[in-house]
Amino acid sequence: MVTPVIVRQRGEADIDACVEMALAVHERDGYPLYLPTDLHAFVVSADALAAWGAERSGEILGHVALHRRSAAPILAVAGKVLRQPPSRLGVVARLFVSPSAHRSGAGRALLDVASRDAAARGLWPILDVATGLHAAIAMYEKCGWKRIGELTVRFGEDTSLDEFVYRGPVSLKVSSCPVGVPPELGARRAVSRAQSVNIPKFDVGGPWPETHDGMADEILPKCG
Numbered sequence: 001m002v003t004p005v006i007v008r009q010r011g012e013a014d015i016d017a018c019v020e021m022a023l024a025v026h027e028r029d030g031y032p033l034y035l036p037t038d039l040h041a042f043v044v045s046a047d048a049l050a051a052w053g054a055e056r057s058g059e060i061l062g063h064v065a066l067h068r069r070s071a072a073p074i075l076a077v078a079g080k081v082l083r084q085p086p087s088r089l090g091v092v093a094r095l096f097v098s099p100s101a102h103r104s105g106a107g108r109a110l111l112d113v114a115s116r117d118a119a120a121r122g123l124w125p126i127l128d129v130a131t132g133l134h135a136a137i138a139m140y141e142k143c144g145w146k147r148i149g150e151l152t153v154r155f156g157e158d159t160s161l162d163e164f165v166y167r168g169p170v171s172l173k174v175s176s177c178p179v180g181v182p183p184e185l186g187a188r189r190a191v192s193r194a195q196s197v198n199i200p201k202f203d204v205g206g207p208w209p210e211t212h213d214g215m216a217d218e219i220l221p222k223c224g
């Protein structure tokens with residue numbers, strides 16, 4: 001019998017293994033694209049509302065977190081399409097699975113837990129992903145996530161990163177809707193707007209805007 005993958009809250013004791021796994025994922029899969037100087041701070045963000053690990057037979061083989069924020073242009077795209085203020089968005093972030101455990105169902109389970117947790121907090125789950133991360137994009141779309149935007153982010157003179165913005169397959173029953181529109185209907189309309197919207201293309205130039213990590217001067221991986 002195949003031992004099932006379990007997703008549970010990340011504990012202190014998991015952090016070293018998660019950081020080590022992030023390094024292996026960077027080397028094998030190119031996520032994060034640019035290796036942060038402090039990989040520990042990348043994995044364990046002060047901005048996280050919650051974080052989880054996927055485990056099989058006591059071994060951590062995947063990680064995800066729910067963040068309050070992402071970079072300002074990402075939030076701007078998502079907020080505009082979903083018609084929500086940044087405070088109503090929950091950013092699924094730092095999602096990675098050990099290369100040895102790919103296609104084990106861990107990625108899907110982690111994504112599901114984080115997006116359900118966002119919805120339970122009344123937040124619209126969103127994420128951003130580098131356009132070259134084909135496995136992740138395939139998984140998001142298989143799991144019902146909808147692409148709602150695309151950005152090109154330029155760093156300095158000659159570095160840029162193309163990203164897609166996605167929203168989760170979650171319909172919230174509350175919404176910042178016009179006066180007189182029942183919240184549930186407003187939420188449905190917001191989702192339907194997001195589904196039918198022409199995907200906006202943004203070109204964000206100049207230095208990377210200040211992020212929640214307070215590392216505005218570094219080139220940060222801006223994906224999930």
Ligand SMILES: CC(C)(COP(=O)(O)OP(=O)(O)OC[C@H]1O[C@@H](n2cnc3c(N)ncnc32)[C@H](O)[C@@H]1OP(=O)(O)O)[C@@H](O)C(=O)NCCC(=O)NCCS
Nearest residue numbers: 029031096097102103104105106107108135136138139224
């Ligand atoms: C993306 C990632 C987390 C997926 O994790 P995983 O545990 O391998 O994914 P799952 O086994 O849960 O796959 C769920 C579904 O996603 C799709 N999928 C996953 N990997 C895929 C791939 N390489 N190619 C095509 N589809 C893929 C499939 O539909 C899969 O279902 P199936 O196996 O029944 O066909 C993993 O590949 C990874 O860590 N990649 C590097 C890090 C990364 O890109 N993170 C995203 C940051 S935004």
